[in-house]
Amino acid sequence: MFGLTDEQELIRSSVREFSEAEVAPLAAEIDRDHRPPLETIPKLAELGLLGILIPEQYGGTEMDSVSYCVVIEELSRCCATTGVMVEAHSSLCTWPIVHFGTEEHKQRYLPDLASGVKMGAFGLTEPGAGSDAGALATTARRDGDEFVLNGQKVFITGGGYSEVFIVFARSTEAPGTKGISAFIVDRDTPGFTIGEGERKLGIRGSSTPPLMFSDVRIPATNLLGREGQGFEIAMATLDGGRTGIAAQAVGIAQGAFEAAIDYAQQRVQFGKPLAALQAIQWMIADMATSIDAGRLLVYQAADLEDRGIPHGIAAAQAKLFCGEMASAVAGKAIQIHGGNGYTEAYPVERAYRDAKITEIYEGTSEIQRLVIGRSFLR
Amino acid sequence: MRIVVAYQWACDPQEALVSSDGKIDFSRAKPTISDYDAVAIEMGCHLAEATGAELIGISAGGEAVATAIATKAALARGLHEVFVVSDPGLDSAGTLATAVTLKAAIDNLGDVGLLLTGDSSLDSGSKTLVAVLAGLLGWPCVTDVMKVTMDGDSLTIERTIPEGIQGLHLHGPVLVGVTSDAVKAKVPGMKDVLSAGKKPARVVSLLDLGVRLPGEGEILSVEKMAGPSRQQIRINTEDPAQAAAELVSALRAAGALDA
Numbered sequence: 021m022f023g024l025t026d027e028q029e030l031i032r033s034s035v036r037e038f039s040e041a042e043v044a045p046l047a048a049e050i051d052r053d054h055r056p057p058l059e060t061i062p063k064l065a066e067l068g069l070l071g072i073l074i075p076e077q078y079g080g081t082e083m084d085s086v087s088y089c090v091v092i093e094e095l096s097r098c099c100a101t102t103g104v105m106v107e108a109h110s111s112l113c114t115w116p117i118v119h120f121g122t123e124e125h126k127q128r129y130l131p132d133l134a135s136g137v138k139m140g141a142f143g144l145t146e147p148g149a150g151s152d153a154g155a156l157a158t159t160a161r162r163d164g165d166e167f168v169l170n171g172q173k174v175f176i177t178g179g180g181y182s183e184v185f186i187v188f189a190r191s192t193e194a195p196g197t198k199g200i201s202a203f204i205v206d207r208d209t210p211g212f213t214i215g216e217g218e219r220k221l222g223i224r225g226s227s228t229p230p231l232m233f234s235d236v237r238i239p240a241t242n243l244l245g246r247e248g249q250g251f252e253i254a255m256a257t258l259d260g261g262r263t264g265i266a267a268q269a270v271g272i273a274q275g276a277f278e279a280a281i282d283y284a285q286q287r288v289q290f291g292k293p294l295a296a297l298q299a300i301q302w303m304i305a306d307m308a309t310s311i312d313a314g315r316l317l318v319y320q321a322a323d324l325e326d327r328g329i330p331h332g333i334a335a336a337q338a339k340l341f342c343g344e345m346a347s348a349v350a351g352k353a354i355q356i357h358g359g360n361g362y363t364e365a366y367p368v369e370r371a372y373r374d375a376k377i378t379e380i381y382e383g384t385s386e387i388q389r390l391v392i393g394r395s396f397l398r
Numbered sequence: 399m400r401i402v403v404a405y406q407w408a409c410d411p412q413e414a415l416v417s418s419d420g421k422i423d424f425s426r427a428k429p430t431i432s433d434y435d436a437v438a439i440e441m442g443c444h445l446a447e448a449t450g451a452e453l454i455g456i457s458a459g460g461e462a463v464a465t466a467i468a469t470k471a472a473l474a475r476g477l478h479e480v481f482v483v484s485d486p487g488l489d490s491a492g493t494l495a496t497a498v499t500l501k502a503a504i505d506n507l508g509d510v511g512l513l514l515t516g517d518s519s520l521d522s523g524s525k526t527l528v529a530v531l532a533g534l535l536g537w538p539c540v541t542d543v544m545k546v547t548m549d550g551d552s553l554t555i556e557r558t559i560p561e562g563i564q565g566l567h568l569h570g571p572v573l574v575g576v577t578s579d580a581v582k583a584k585v586p587g588m589k590d591v592l593s594a595g596k597k598p599a600r601v602v603s604l605l606d607l608g609v610r611l612p613g614e615g616e617i618l619s620v621e622k623m624a625g626p627s628r629q630q631i632r633i634n635t636e637d638p639a640q641a642a643a644e645l646v647s648a649l650r651a652a653g654a655l656d657a
Contacts, residue, residue: 026466026467027592027594027595029467030467030470030471030474031591034586034590037585066587081592083592
């Protein structure tokens, strides 16, 4: 039988206590105002949540992947925006630096990323390259000891406040994905501008602006990994990212589920609480079962990663199932709330909007099906 | 000199379910360090940091209190080590049995200058342990404490009393009952959690300490006290003034207000 370790249970307990005290009170407000909860960043850092995937020697907490998923789940249970702030910073920026960066990269960037002095983001998606990431058009031309970047990225989570960006660009004439390289770009580099954040259906507090590169000169030493290794780095990074987003989906579903239970026990109709009605009990049963199934898929993918076993398919299965599960659970939570659930007065409305993105970003459900299906048909 | 914090490991009442008929179900509530004692631990951490004293947690209970998760949960809050008395006989221990056991733990540790604990218990809400334990130890006991400063065995204490805040000066050893809002208990950080398992946790039995539990009587039954029956007063108006008038009228009719 699968079970969390004592440390993982205590991590859940700590992050839950923190989330309920510091994250939940802001969740509705930042959603309404479309603003990132920047005041939470130092508190996340103090608790050690911004260096989860960073080795201790660089100031991180170096936790295992299952613990990381527990953290993202608990933050997202109270606020999906805060969950993805930590997820994108950790999975998409700190992880590739830890695994593909040079010692100089690690010493220069990781301590500030672990302490929250700087936040990190990941620039892969472009206007013409979403699911087809290999079609990206941003270029990186070698010029002596520098690379010169030109192009545009869109929907960059954390872009509005991040200082360190992992940027993917085409640096060689090699066709398709082989010509793509990864670079570390500092926010204050001349020619690098960040646009206005998008106004979105859900995770409204998450900053997702476009990035513009106009003759942006970066030292050649900011190349992450080898030249031409960029697509491999992006895909490896997204394997971990997908598990994190699946954990976010579980957290969103769990929050909506608990809200539905509270409501069903308090709301009286036909002279008894809704919870006494079999129709409601069946919905609660289905919600609980699917959340537990999703959670186990997340932990399985994370556990494989912790044991150094290829986990790309497991991550894709977790993301596919949990994304769709979160939308379904949040929908049922609204149904249990009836008309009240359709209003901003109850958190399930926000959960329903927040859940949808987990079917889309860091690989749509369709891409996950493609990855999973192909793995069985090779 | 040692600073000791007595803490309770019990089911979290915030996770208990209260059904519509008023029954409280603890079956899905996870055990935790009492919120009251977490405040005492935090105060102990501040004092230990300021004085360089050793900070030891003690607890008494059934098997659950000696589990790795229970001792790690306490150590993650900043204690340097824990000393736990675990025995099936302590599963449903009352105040006297708990106090006798904790006294034995204190005697075993020795060199204790200050004993802190929360001023209430998580499960029963009893506020009697501090006084009973101090009586057994023969130590002065100060309750409702908001602030403690230490200089060797000299303690300056502030506590709330009905007239305001009382300042006290006394010499240790002293038993201090800390109010729940004396300091804000810090949420254990990730490094605190990950390092907790590396700190010492000693588990002993009643037999190891040579403790014989006192008889505390036998609980025959627990019956819910019936409150006043609901009057089923319903006010159906959106107008606040009209609602207030209807409420006053209904309360007068029920005899709750003078006519």
